[in-house]
Amino acid sequence: MIKSSKSILTLLIISAVSYGQFGKKNIQESIEQRAKDYENIAKSIWGWAELGYQEEKSSALLKKTLSNEGFSIKSGVAEIPTAFVAEYGSGKPIIGILAEFDALPGISQEVATERKPILGQAGGHACGHHLFGTASTAAAIAVKNYLNKSKKKGTVRLYGTPAEEGGSGKVYMVRAGLFDDVDIVLDWHASDRNAANPGTSMANRSAKFRFHGYSAHAAGAPEKGRSALDGVEAMNNMVNLLREHIPDGSRIHYVITRGGNAPNVVPDYAEVFYYVRDFNVDILEDIWLRVIKTAEGAALGTGTRLEYEIIHGNRPVLANDVTQKIMYNNLTAIGGINYDRKEKKFAKEIYKTLRNPSLDLESASEVQPYEFRKGKGSTDVGDVSWMVPTARLRMATWVPGTSAHTWQAVSAGGMSIGMKGMVNAAKVIAGTAFDLYNDPETVKNAKKELIERRGPTFNYYSLLGERKPPLDFRK
Numbered sequence: 001m002i003k004s005s006k007s008i009l010t011l012l013i014i015s016a017v018s019y020g021q022f023g024k025k026n027i028q029e030s031i032e033q034r035a036k037d038y039e040n041i042a043k044s045i046w047g048w049a050e051l052g053y054q055e056e057k058s059s060a061l062l063k064k065t066l067s068n069e070g071f072s073i074k075s076g077v078a079e080i081p082t083a084f085v086a087e088y089g090s091g092k093p094i095i096g097i098l099a100e101f102d103a104l105p106g107i108s109q110e111v112a113t114e115r116k117p118i119l120g121q122a123g124g125h126a127c128g129h130h131l132f133g134t135a136s137t138a139a140a141i142a143v144k145n146y147l148n149k150s151k152k153k154g155t156v157r158l159y160g161t162p163a164e165e166g167g168s169g170k171v172y173m174v175r176a177g178l179f180d181d182v183d184i185v186l187d188w189h190a191s192d193r194n195a196a197n198p199g200t201s202m203a204n205r206s207a208k209f210r211f212h213g214y215s216a217h218a219a220g221a222p223e224k225g226r227s228a229l230d231g232v233e234a235m236n237n238m239v240n241l242l243r244e245h246i247p248d249g250s251r252i253h254y255v256i257t258r259g260g261n262a263p264n265v266v267p268d269y270a271e272v273f274y275y276v277r278d279f280n281v282d283i284l285e286d287i288w289l290r291v292i293k294t295a296e297g298a299a300l301g302t303g304t305r306l307e308y309e310i311i312h313g314n315r316p317v318l319a320n321d322v323t324q325k326i327m328y329n330n331l332t333a334i335g336g337i338n339y340d341r342k343e344k345k346f347a348k349e350i351y352k353t354l355r356n357p358s359l360d361l362e363s364a365s366e367v368q369p370y371e372f373r374k375g376k377g378s379t380d381v382g383d384v385s386w387m388v389p390t391a392r393l394r395m396a397t398w399v400p401g402t403s404a405h406t407w408q409a410v411s412a413g414g415m416s417i418g419m420k421g422m423v424n425a426a427k428v429i430a431g432t433a434f435d436l437y438n439d440p441e442t443v444k445n446a447k448k449e450l451i452e453r454r455g456p457t458f459n460y461y462s463l464l465g466e467r468k469p470p471l472d473f474r475k
Contacts, residue, residue, distance in 0.1 A: 069144060083161065213305075231306065253274070310467055
């Protein structure tokens with residue numbers, strides 16, 4: 001039976017209302033409605049400040065939150081106890097959302113406008129990962145609700161990724177094949193600005209170089225000793241000479257993690273922890289081999305024995321304009337962060353403590369222009385981006401001009417400034433996912449761009465080799 005035009009119009013109106021009920025605006029409003037719950041989660045993780053591969057409470061809280069929302073959970077993936085994958089829905093496209101939750105050692109801080117370490121606390125969320133993991137969880141739940149209510153085909157998958165700070169947790173997850181079937185990955189990070197521009201990062205590799213010597217009385221029988229610390233210092237001297245003969249954009253940095261216990265005892269064990277970075281993996285590999293030679297030469301010259309352990313290795317981020325533009329459009333729609341009177345006062349006091357801030361305070365409410373950016377840091381998101389088209393977001397969870405890995409970042413991230421940015425980030429991610437579920441052609445184009453940017457000769461290998469996750473590297 002042919003329906004009247006009036007009946008067809010009625011059906012169209014009903015369909016439009018139904019679709020609108022589960023549209024992008026409603027998804028984002030659902031995040032706002034639960035903002036207090038997510039703030040409590042973020043504050044808990046901020047307070048625990050668990051270091052890489054030790055994030056037991058943080059991981060458990062995020063898993064419980066997702067499990068309560070109907071997600072299936074796979075724990076301990078990629079041989080990492082705190083890593084997990086939470087999934088909801090069925091079929092394609094599969095959209096992955098990254099969630100970090102590890103803190104940094106040695107930067108504990110109260111919510112204050114002056115330096116106030118928290119006594120007895122080993123670390124702090126100086127990179128905002130308590131906000132990162134929580135916002136990603138909030139976005140995944142909002143997307144789950146959309147898929148459930150709209151009956152739309154598709155899967156949302158949240159990756160709980162430990163130890164981004166020096167542990168390369170995501171690389172082990174990539175190596176384990178956990179991203180092989182994913183269509184798009186959405187990622188974000190705490191920042192001092194709002195941006196969703198395409199960009200890259202530096203590839204890096206790190207290792208702990210351990211020198212073994214012979215102890216002796218430093219005054220009574222120095223000739224009988226062979227100083228492991230001499231090995232470390234000889235290596236450092238040669239690396240510092242090497243700096244003159246590497247490309248301008250390369251980076252090498254180190255800390256001596258063990259140097260002996262008493263001046264009057266020749267140290268029989270010493271350790272130095274090195275990072276090497278460059279935007280180009282081939283250049284990084286060349287510099288790395290030269291650093292190894294300095295270590296071998298130092299051991300030979302000081303009569304000590306050398307061993308070294310690769311700790312982590314990350315590829316540079318591979319930009320994907322197709323997905324990035326969708327993320328950028330969602331960011332401009334949501335906008336930046338507006339401070340209330342109390343937050344403005346807090347921000348002004350923090351701003352006074354910053355050294356040569358590159359942004360003014362008003363930029364917290366602005367969105368940075370869409371332009372390619374070369375970041376000087378490194379991230380294990382890089383490896384993910386070479387396997388799956390990846391869109392990235394930065395949100396102003398810190399006072400503009402604040403650098404990551406500082407007490408100022410910990411402080412702002414533990415109060416309402418950080419929480420506002422977190423909620424906005426969740427909205428942008430959820431909105432981006434909504435657009436991708438409703439535009440299969442964009443998903444195809446993003447994959448096409450990935451293949452073109454990787455080039456025909458690309459063959460993935462991890463820069464950390466075949467080693468198992470260094471679960472004790474922060475202990």
